[in-house]
Amino acid sequence: MAHKVVVVGSSVAGIRTAQALTADGDADVTVTVIGEEAEWPYDRPPLSKQILAGAWDRERIALIAEADAAAAGIELRLGVAAAGLDATARRVKLADGGVVGYDTLVIATGLSARPSPWRPESGVHLLRTLADSTNLKQHLVPGSSVVVIGGGFIGAEAAAAARTAGCEVTVVDPVAVPMARVAGPVLGELLSQVHARHGVDARFGVGVGSVTGAAGDLTVTLDDGTRLRAATVVVGIGATPNVGWLADSGLTIDDGVVCDEYLAAVGAPGVYAVGDVARWPHPVLGTLVRSEHWTNATDQARCAARNITHPDARVPYRPSDYVWSDQYDWKLQLIGRPVAGGQDALVGDLAGQRPQAAVLHADAAGRVCAAAVVNWPKALLQCRRMIAEGASLDQARERLAVPPRT
Numbered sequence: 001m002a003h004k005v006v007v008v009g010s011s012v013a014g015i016r017t018a019q020a021l022t023a024d025g026d027a028d029v030t031v032t033v034i035g036e037e038a039e040w041p042y043d044r045p046p047l048s049k050q051i052l053a054g055a056w057d058r059e060r061i062a063l064i065a066e067a068d069a070a071a072a073g074i075e076l077r078l079g080v081a082a083a084g085l086d087a088t089a090r091r092v093k094l095a096d097g098g099v100v101g102y103d104t105l106v107i108a109t110g111l112s113a114r115p116s117p118w119r120p121e122s123g124v125h126l127l128r129t130l131a132d133s134t135n136l137k138q139h140l141v142p143g144s145s146v147v148v149i150g151g152g153f154i155g156a157e158a159a160a161a162a163r164t165a166g167c168e169v170t171v172v173d174p175v176a177v178p179m180a181r182v183a184g185p186v187l188g189e190l191l192s193q194v195h196a197r198h199g200v201d202a203r204f205g206v207g208v209g210s211v212t213g214a215a216g217d218l219t220v221t222l223d224d225g226t227r228l229r230a231a232t233v234v235v236g237i238g239a240t241p242n243v244g245w246l247a248d249s250g251l252t253i254d255d256g257v258v259c260d261e262y263l264a265a266v267g268a269p270g271v272y273a274v275g276d277v278a279r280w281p282h283p284v285l286g287t288l289v290r291s292e293h294w295t296n297a298t299d300q301a302r303c304a305a306r307n308i309t310h311p312d313a314r315v316p317y318r319p320s321d322y323v324w325s326d327q328y329d330w331k332l333q334l335i336g337r338p339v340a341g342g343q344d345a346l347v348g349d350l351a352g353q354r355p356q357a358a359v360l361h362a363d364a365a366g367r368v369c370a371a372a373v374v375n376w377p378k379a380l381l382q383c384r385r386m387i388a389e390g391a392s393l394d395q396a397r398e399r400l401a402v403p404p405r406t
């Protein structure tokens, strides 16, 4: 009898898991993917970039071709959510009343955008799904005013797309340098300046009190009393794991599905979790973490698939911790995880319209363990190698050739 794998979640983690499970044509595995979205599986990073900018169409972001899914024998059941899990009987209950049995279950249900706490009549947009992106795009017309609440990755990318479309854009965030949360203070400040240079009005260090009105005529009132008029508001204030359907399943749910180092879910045999919903012990940080980034989702898909198909030779998950963001013509790339008690070193030149620079981060022993790089993909590759080799900060500084100013 073929080993039956059911994957719940039809985005990048789920689809890449299904592909990895079927890659070597192993006839002993059957794979069914259950996806709540009726849309053919699509990739999310372009939603705040090329799709929002109108540069790419929907076909370009398909995660798998229909013919390839059929050839691999991957069954896709789209437009139906998993509503419950009986982990003892190894059965997934579907929202349409159906039941699907499994030998191994892979949970890849990702995140939902945190809902806006501000509820005017209309005009507030979130940005997580293809429908969100195509809907928002229609409102990014030249000259219209857009307020983006949240200056993290999604907010910053939405602001860049809106500004590029010719909108008047204001970004609000209670943190003084929002991108510093991910890129560190130096590059975070630099990225704030890029938005200012493109004409974005940044209101950082102040929160939002209320959003009132309706689409086309909204008022965003800040905590300091400032009132901003907007035709459209975009709220990018984070996302939360889709774990509601796992209540009473016996799995350990704590800000995601808690897993061991093999990505096996804690609390029931035969269950794995991958992608944004998985929380697992990070080998460097030594704590449970959840990653909300694309490369982690694809890396975990490969790892979990390998562990399912090689139960006697399972491998622990080793994250590359790679993240990127595109804003205007700037590319930010992060690799590794900064640790407490470490130190930073800047390589490169921060001046110029589009500087190329890297901030290296070394652990307490002086070994490079993370780097944040702007507009310098070659340095990112070198940093990746040096982190793997355990290079010292001095070695890394020497090896990274400073690029000429542009």
Ligand SMILES: Cc1cc2nc3c(=O)[nH]c(=O)nc-3n(C[C@H](O)[C@H](O)[C@H](O)COP(=O)(O)OP(=O)(O)OC[C@H]3O[C@@H](n4cnc5c(N)ncnc54)[C@H](O)[C@@H]3O)c2cc1C
Binding pocket: 008, 009, 010, 011, 012, 013, 014, 034, 035, 036, 037, 043, 044, 045, 046, 047, 048, 080, 081, 082, 083, 108, 109, 110, 111, 112, 127, 128, 129, 154, 242, 245, 274, 275, 276, 277, 291, 292, 293, 294, 295, 297, 322, 323, 324, 325, 326
């Ligand atoms: C706008 C945007 C831009 C991004 N840009 C970048 C970037 O530049 N770089 C980067 O590294 N990362 C980026 N990311 C993050 C990246 O897209 C995610 O890390 C990745 O999508 C995670 O994949 P996932 O499959 O784990 O989860 P998700 O993509 O969240 O997919 C989960 C899927 O499961 C489905 N689902 C949920 N509950 C159920 C249920 N009960 N039953 C069935 N199906 C269910 C959902 O409908 C969804 O289709 C971006 C994300 C967004 C939203």
